[in-house]
Amino acid sequence: MKIGVDARGAIWYRGTGIGTYTYQLVKNLHMLDKMNEYRFFWPGDEYKNLDPSVDEVFNSIERSKDKFWEEVHIPMSVEQEHIDIYHVPQNGIGLPATKGCLNVVTVHDLIPYIYPETVGRGYLKIFLSEMPRIMEQSDLVITVSEHSKRDIQRIFQLPDDKVVVTYEAPESVYRPIDKAQARKYVREKFGIDSRYILYIGGFSPRKNVKGLINAFYEIQHDIPSDYKLVLVGKEARDYDDTAMLVDALRLQEKVVFTGFAPVLELPYLYAAANLFVYPSFYEGFGLPPLEAMACGTPTITSNTSSIPEVTGQAAQLINPHDMYDLAQKMVTVLNDEALQAKMRSDGLQQASQFTWKRCAEETLAAYQKLFQRSKV
Numbered sequence: 592m593k594i595g596v597d598a599r600g601a602i603w604y605r606g607t608g609i610g611t612y613t614y615q616l617v618k619n620l621h622m623l624d625k626m627n628e629y630r631f632f633w634p635g636d637e638y639k640n641l642d643p644s645v646d647e648v649f650n651s652i653e654r655s656k657d658k659f660w661e662e663v664h665i666p667m668s669v670e671q672e673h674i675d676i677y678h679v680p681q682n683g684i685g686l687p688a689t690k691g692c693l694n695v696v697t698v699h700d701l702i703p704y705i706y707p708e709t710v711g712r713g714y715l716k717i718f719l720s721e722m723p724r725i726m727e728q729s730d731l732v733i734t735v736s737e738h739s740k741r742d743i744q745r746i747f748q749l750p751d752d753k754v755v756v757t758y759e760a761p762e763s764v765y766r767p768i769d770k771a772q773a774r775k776y777v778r779e780k781f782g783i784d785s786r787y788i789l790y791i792g793g794f795s796p797r798k799n800v801k802g803l804i805n806a807f808y809e810i811q812h813d814i815p816s817d818y819k820l821v822l823v824g825k826e827a828r829d830y831d832d833t834a835m836l837v838d839a840l841r842l843q844e845k846v847v848f849t850g851f852a853p854v855l856e857l858p859y860l861y862a863a864a865n866l867f868v869y870p871s872f873y874e875g876f877g878l879p880p881l882e883a884m885a886c887g888t889p890t891i892t893s894n895t896s897s898i899p900e901v902t903g904q905a906a907q908l909i910n911p912h913d914m915y916d917l918a919q920k921m922v923t924v925l926n927d928e929a930l931q932a933k934m935r936s937d938g939l940q941q942a943s944q945f946t947w948k949r950c951a952e953e954t955l956a957a958y959q960k961l962f963q964r965s966k967v
Contacts, residue, residue: 788866795829
């Protein structure tokens with residue numbers, strides 16, 4: 592087979608779930624599969640082979656966004672280069688209107704359909720207008736959890752054999768780090784010199800960061816006074832509302848906004864934390880809880896959507912709509928060292944079951960099955 596992959600998300604969205612997925616899928620397919628030929632597409636310089644280093648290649652990519660490239664160059668290349676399968680990993684957005692081969696898309700979630708009020712207007716408009724066409728033109732839809740598969744089948748009435756689940760995974764940088772070393776790094780890099788509860792992610796209402804802040808406020812008299820709440824994420828949409836809540840509750844000295852943190856800094860933030868909390872209302876997969884557990888950090892997260900499917904019994908699950916449930920769980924974990932030790936051990940075991948190599952293997956198997964079926 593000759594397989595083309597739209598690799599733009601590996602650069603444009605690096606640090607997000609979609610960006611991590613695209614980067615790791617391309618990297619692992621390149622390392623794993625020596626039987627088939629790959630063509631990784633992006634604007635600017637293009638490479639048919641990622642050798643010797645995927646990182647060196649990705650760091651050199653031009654970041655141009657050109658509709659001509661998408662509407663003319665890709666369909667022409669697919670035809671001229673006799674590509675058998677073309678895969679668009681970023682929710683299918685960018686799938687050419689002209690179909691020249693078997694199409695595969697990865698749809699991570701259908702949040703614009705389920706929580707439209709939490710999505711930016713521009714992306715919402717594109718997603719809702721494009722997704723019906725994407726689903727119709729796709730020969731195979733890959734998604735990242737059984738929960739997302741059920742959403743896709745329910746909303747688009749797709750048959751079971753057209754939707755395949757391949758789980759995401761923590762990247763290799765997420766691993767246990769000596770706590771003293773991690774705290775030293777966090778102190779020097781972020782100026783945080785105390786015990787803390789950690790959240791990493793965006794500030795969309797769907798992420799329920801305000802619920803976390805309210806729960807933290809409620810437990811001030813139930814935990815040692817030196818605990819802080821550290822919120823890591825880009826200061827973008829909905830950030831101001833979150834900061835205003837911190838001011839209204841007079842928690843300015845207790846809540847730390849770090850802003851965006853690059854991937855290589857995150858393992859230190861996870862490892863130095865006493866507790867990681869991720870109270871999201873909805874996730875297609877939800878990488879941060881798995882990353883935290885891979886670093887050996889006790890984790891509290893939601894009992895909704897795909898999250899229990901990912902964390903299993905290793906995390907403490909809460910109802911994200913119940914602030915008091917979250918507050919109670921936080922107090923329980925922070926005041927019970929034996930429970931923390933068990934959660935660290937269970938979390939490491941759970942996280943070890945998810946690997947990008949496995950994701951690539953299952954993706955390749957899906958390609959092969961689709962290709963074989965098309966020849967019948």
